[in-house]
Amino acid sequence: MSTQKTPWYVYLLRCSDASLYTGITTDISQRIQEHNHSKKGAKYTRGRRPVILVYQERLSSRSLACKREYQIKQMKKSEKEQIVNDYNFLTI
Numbered sequence: 001m002s003t004q005k006t007p008w009y010v011y012l013l014r015c016s017d018a019s020l021y022t023g024i025t026t027d028i029s030q031r032i033q034e035h036n037h038s039k040k041g042a043k044y045t046r047g048r049r050p051v052i053l054v055y056q057e058r059l060s061s062r063s064l065a066c067k068r069e070y071q072i073k074q075m076k077k078s079e080k081e082q083i084v085n086d087y088n089f090l091t092i
Helices: 028-037 062-073 077-091
Strands: 008-014 020-025 052-059
Touching: 008 028, 008 062, 008 077, 020 028, 020 062, 020 077, 028 052, 052 062, 052 077
Parallel strands: none
Antiparallel strands: 008 020, 008 052
């Protein structure tokens, strides 16, 4: 039996109206599919499709992911945009 825990991710999506949506998941690909194509996607994103992934952060537990999600949701939009810009700069 493996003792390795499934990682959790905090992610930011860019919606079609340029707004940002923050969420957590264990499977980013599946979650983006849900946001774009199913009723399982968040109500917020359903009216703002398509959405694209603009930031992801890997964490070791759901608890840490929830705390980080809350922290990001408390930020001003300009601060969230800075996270996205920094992330895109690092991934180029």
